[in-house]
Amino acid sequence: MRILVTGGAGSIGVYVVRALLNRGDDVTIVDTFNDFYDPAFKRARLAAVLAGGRSPAVLGVNVADAPALQQSFAQARPEAIIHLAAWPGVRPSIAHPLLYTRENVEGTVGVLHAAVQHGVRQVVFASSSSVYPKATPLPFREDAPCDTTLSPYSASKRAGELYARLYHDLHGLSVVCVRFFTVYGPWIRPDMAMWKFTERIIRGEPVPLRRTGPGGAEVKRDFTYVEDIVRGVLSALDRSGGFDIINLGNNTPVPLSRFVRLIEEALGKSAIIHEEELGAGEEIATAADLTHAREALGYAPTIAIDEGVRRFVAWYQKEFLPKFPNGLAPSPYWA
Ligand SMILES: NC(=O)c1ccc[n+]([C@@H]2O[C@H](COP(=O)([O-])OP(=O)(O)OC[C@H]3O[C@@H](n4cnc5c(N)ncnc54)[C@H](O)[C@@H]3O)[C@@H](O)[C@H]2O)c1
Incomplete structure (x- = not known):
């Protein structure tokens, strides 16, 4: 076709x-x-x-x-x-x-x-x-x-x-x-949390963990x-x-603290956590009901977050860093 x-x-x-x-x-x-x-x-x-x-x-x-x-x-x-x-x-x-x-x-x-x-x-x-x-x-x-x-x-x-x-x-x-729902993998968009967190942990920079407020609910994402x-x-x-x-989606919302732990394990390096308040326009949690996707498309996600994080971090270290040793050109649209 x-x-x-x-x-x-x-x-x-x-x-x-x-x-x-x-x-x-x-x-x-x-x-x-x-x-x-x-x-x-x-x-x-x-x-x-x-x-x-x-x-x-x-x-x-x-x-x-x-x-x-x-x-x-x-x-x-x-x-x-x-x-x-x-x-x-x-x-x-x-x-x-x-x-x-x-x-x-x-x-x-x-x-x-x-x-x-x-x-x-x-x-x-x-x-x-x-x-x-x-x-x-x-x-x-x-x-x-x-x-x-x-x-x-x-x-x-x-x-x-x-x-x-x-x-x-x-x-x-x-x-x-x-x-x-929050798509990730090797070569994903560099503004995505998985990329930013990995980069910051490697550089020893603080990783922002968002909550609804001090001691409040933590952000969760249905990484797919x-x-x-x-x-x-x-x-x-x-x-x-x-x-x-x-x-x-993946129908498994992951709290960002767990997500950071998985990146830490894959990198073999600890993160410096900086707690922040949820930004404008952001949802506190996402999760896909997949009943309709299963019935209409036979869709069933196969890659769990721990395996996916390992694949991303391996790609970042073995393929991305050697190809782009000076990083990417800064974006005028996001910090
Ligand atoms: N990545 C995610 O987690 C996610 C989640 C929900 C929805 N989406 C949607 O999935 C689609 C792909 O997202 P992505 O993450 O691959 O983003 P991306 O920015 O990597 O890919 C979008 C591509 O579209 C091109 N593009 C943008 N505007 C264009 C235009 N007007 N004409 C022609 N080309 C144009 C860009 O150059 C880019 O290559 C988008 O529609 C996005 O809104 C993505």
Whole structure:
């Protein structure tokens, strides 16, 4: 099948692209290689993850640029779309709401519209656990009300789901919105906690552990290994017809103190802990109810957090540090 993957140079996208190429699909990547984090790292990741396999076509196009997107569709003639392109990150979106709205909301509408115009059979849209409002009961179920959001990023993802539903109702477009829960693995985004904590422990810098307040509840995250996410995305792609929203998580929320202990063990070095209050836009805990994912996609995560942390830390020490001994170019969007 011919598949267009937006955001295919991203941390989840490269693994999705590799899995599609390995099973024989023809893939076109549409990605701006934006500077949310070092574009040189994105290029190195694409080369490393796809090394030794078949190659995708790579188009440096912004999905919010409608004429350029039209050209990409005309060139790639996709039968299906996996739409992963977006500016990620809850906290940076609070300072850059217009950027997130243009790229994530206009970009998603552009992709849905082009999909209808070009007779695409199936669209998979990357949504997020962050669409669940504060105080949603754990584990999060897809039928929980999502009428309020905590950040422009979360609002952009919820808006994408609503537009996906609209394009299904108006035009019969088949769309599965997959809500990802804290995805990690080798080559993940360098703004993610796993990366930052590992880097800080190695450098002997304090690691921030967030709570609701002094002595309050600790942050917990449903960390999900990227290869499990990829299996879920491909199953969503292979489903035919309709509209759906499906959680892709791990269903095992991990307190950050345990998470730090696992990184310490993998590194053989202790962390200096700095307790902080929960930031604006952040949820205290996330956990995916996977009942619907199991029924609709046969999805079942396979990698537990201790194994996943070991894999990440081994990659960081053996592959990342030798390739980038001076670290990454600083991001203008996150500290
Ligand atoms: N990583 C997670 O834990 C997580 C959790 C929930 C949802 N998601 C969603 O999954 C998707 C992939 O996230 P990721 O973690 O791989 O992020 P990423 O930043 O590594 O990947 C996104 C890619 O999209 C590209 N991009 C961004 N805006 C674009 C645009 N307008 N046009 C074309 N390309 C554009 C970027 O250059 C980047 O390569 C995103 O939609 C994100 O919102 C991720």
